[in-house]
Amino acid sequence: MSDSDQKGQAGSSSSRPPYRIAYALSPKKVESFIQPSLLHLTHQRGIHLFPLHLSKPLLDQPPFDCLIHKLSHPDWIHQLLLFLSHHPHIPVIDHPHDIHRLHNRITMLQVVNHLNLTSTQLSLSIPNQLFLDTPQSLLHTLASKHIQFPLIAKPLLADGTAASHQMSLVFNEEGLRALSLNPPFVLQEFVNHGGVIFKVYVAGRHIQCVKRKSLPDISEDKLGVSENLLPFSQISNLTAQEQTDQSVAKLMEEAELPPSSFVNEVATQLRQALNLNLFNFDMIRDSKCNRIRVRFLITVSQ
Known part of the structure; x- marks a missing residue:
């Protein structure tokens, strides 16, 4: 290719209008993710990344080629569905109907049992858990389902609200009786995992x-002498007394990441099954x- 051809191509590329990506994020997520380095990179790639004005109707916003959002309040979802009905050709990441299942701690994990993984050495499963919509006969129900202490008590809804984060670690029957969480909620067995979690983005x-x-x-x-019930907000204080920075650093260093082939297969199949x-x-x-066990999926944290 001649120099004149290359210059012509470069001029044509630079003359193309930028690909406009609008985003709707909470102030906390804007502060975390919309960094100058990201804006610089998108500009280099011919992408104009800009925020939507949440105080204005979505249909009245400037034109854009794609929309990324991490909001779930009813007014926003209503506006988003209305926008999609008028502009079905514009990609929205992700569609509110697909996100909805992730606001429920039972439905968010249902697809895991249907994944068709090829690994013969590693398996994927969900910790034993129980959904309760009434507190009646709780201990009997646990025994019949063979669910053992300690347990993590979680609200059923995982919609990013303060109430959805009110979780507790329950060590025994006394702790379960003292649990103030209103139904519906989920009780999930706590699985010892070496103090390290693998986050996959x-x-x-x-x-x-x-x-x-x-x-x-x-x-x-420890189960026999520990607290009966411990809210998650207090767990960091408890563990700070038991773990030094050096011991935590050693745990993190020694923890072996799951094989990348396994992680990629799980992530790809989840993306397809969830349509996200x-x-x-x-x-x-x-x-x-x-x-390797999936502990929980959090795809739309607010």
């Missing part, structure tokens, strides 16, 4: 897995049987 076909500090393991002898392009999920390694 998915953006289309791009997949990234990283290690993060998590709750420490709970030994059998922008989400993340957590995996933990079961310390008892050395299996």
